[in-house]
Amino acid sequence: MIRDKGCGEIKESDRGLTLTLSGWIFRRRDHGGLIFVDLRDRSGIVQVVFSPDVSGEAHELAHDLRSEYVISVSGEIRKRPDGTENLSIPTGMVEMYVNKLEVLNESSPLPFGIEDAGDASEALRLKYRYLDLRRPEMQRNLIIRHKVTKVIRDYFDEKGFLEIETPVLTKSTPEGARDYLVPSRLNPGYFYALPQSPQLFKQILMVSGFEKYFQIVRCFRDEDLRADRQPEFTQVDLEMSFTDREDVIKVIEGMMKKLFKDVMDIEIITPFERLGFHESMERFGNDKPDLRFGLELKEMADLSQKGSFKVFLDALQSGGRIKAINGKGMANLSRREIDMLTEEAISFGAKGLAWIKVKNGFESPIAKFFPEEILKEMAQRLEAEEGDLMLFVADKEKVVFDVLSRMRLEFGKRLNLIGSGYKFAWITDFPLLEWNDEKGRFEAMHHPFTSPMDDDIEKMLTGDMNNKELLFSLRAKSYDIVLNGYEIGGGSIRIHRRDVQRKMFELLRISEEEAKVKFGFLLDALEYGAPPHGGIALGLDRLVMIMVGALSIRDVIAFPKTSKASCLMSGTPSTVEPKQLKELYIKTDLP
């Protein structure tokens, strides 16, 4: 052993002990006579002192030390002289007087400093990821991620769940995201797909009678990347038998409570707030609201109708909606700045943005179209006071929600309304189906195995299939969990009745043969006594990202990919030998 303790573990009680420490040189301060080195390992930093009075040999050798050399030092731990304590580090009361120094390895000068690597470009950090990961912040992120998975495993174990692995080489399912494909050498022309999620397998495990399954599992989706989306990501996946929505919700709330308590020492209040899908859309314009601030969307159709502004009246005439938000304290915006807001709205899909300043009465190009009382009522509804800016969008419902939800978030950031803390919510009562205009048919909003609400099953089985209104009104037994404006998970109670599943495929215009080809093995399994079951999958990367306060999941993944899905460190993806392609019966056909 070439160390007795971690650098960050040295305490005043170690005073007088002679210890050996090993680590990397974080910083060196060479005074000629005295040399100070901040020695770093995973546990933290401690100052070691090289003095000719203690060891001339070690002191001589220490002149040649450089950043990130790996060294081992032995010496006495002493209290620092009065007035030289460093209160900014936990070990700042003590230091080691080195009498023996061994250089275990040297280091080339670094492409960027470890202490301020946060300022280095992300491309550089990703190329030298092993150096980036030396940063205390990145170490902390990955340590927290470890603790999170450990607590999750302990929690589910206590609750009687079994962690069971499912295949990584699996079957391509045409619905959903684009699959990553793996050619089969033994079956020329055939392909495996990497799983988008273990959905079908976990349901089959329920048919097999395992009753409670979970897995912390890598999933793959070949879609474009975002700050919170990587092509390979990790799900906390679970499924339970003889269960309903409330059971799943309770299990997850318990898990989150324990997670935040054990990992962060933060008390999370349960049960979480619940919002119906429609309520969430009306109040926030999306189904993953950030509940840390207000600025809610307000209905303006009724009041708008009492004015004579043609754009508003036309929007309502053609079945559109009018809603507004309050730009708190933004009445001092110049015409130019409001034009920029309008451009932003247009980039979000709006045709324009109507505004009314609450400033010495009402100031707006459209104020003249409304009686004073109506303007006052508008302001009252938006809780707009002197100095605020009311912003209206009149358009198709989808555009109104879309534009105002983005503006709300934008204002939340700009006005610094988003406080710290963690605001969870469940979004429930999603529609079972959504209309796909391109394909001219309904699609499952969650997936085709999601059960309708009990009250809607009869409607679904006996109702008129061509009645669009009726089909739109069917609600799913599905639920999303939202944290600080991020969707961090979603799940549903599954269909376990054959007749309901058949009807579902019928509604989705999926023929029996087609269903057999796509999901045959699950449908077969459901024929043999499937228990009622349901579950949920959580995005582990997103959850940990929010917990550590990172802005991208790349900061909680050891070796992430760039937005072109490549790894700058390893040079992935890469070309392969022609021989390898030949073995797989693959010819490339590049543009």
Next chain:
RNA sequence: GGGGUGGUAGUUCAGCCCGGUUAGAACGCUGGCCUGUCAAGCCAGAGGUCGCGGGUUCAAGUCCCGUCCACCCCGCCA
């Protein structure tokens, strides 16, 4: 596939609008001095394919076109 931002010393950036001397700064690096620093200090020094390719011009880091890479967003992500 589309929109936006960026790419200049090892690093972070200035210079680009408005083309014109030897392309600067800080940090880092190298050497020297220095016994209480903790972003140590002081002195000296080295260090550049201005992402890449083409064009305009007497002259391009600067203007134009194309292209590559990174990041953010839209589409996409049952």
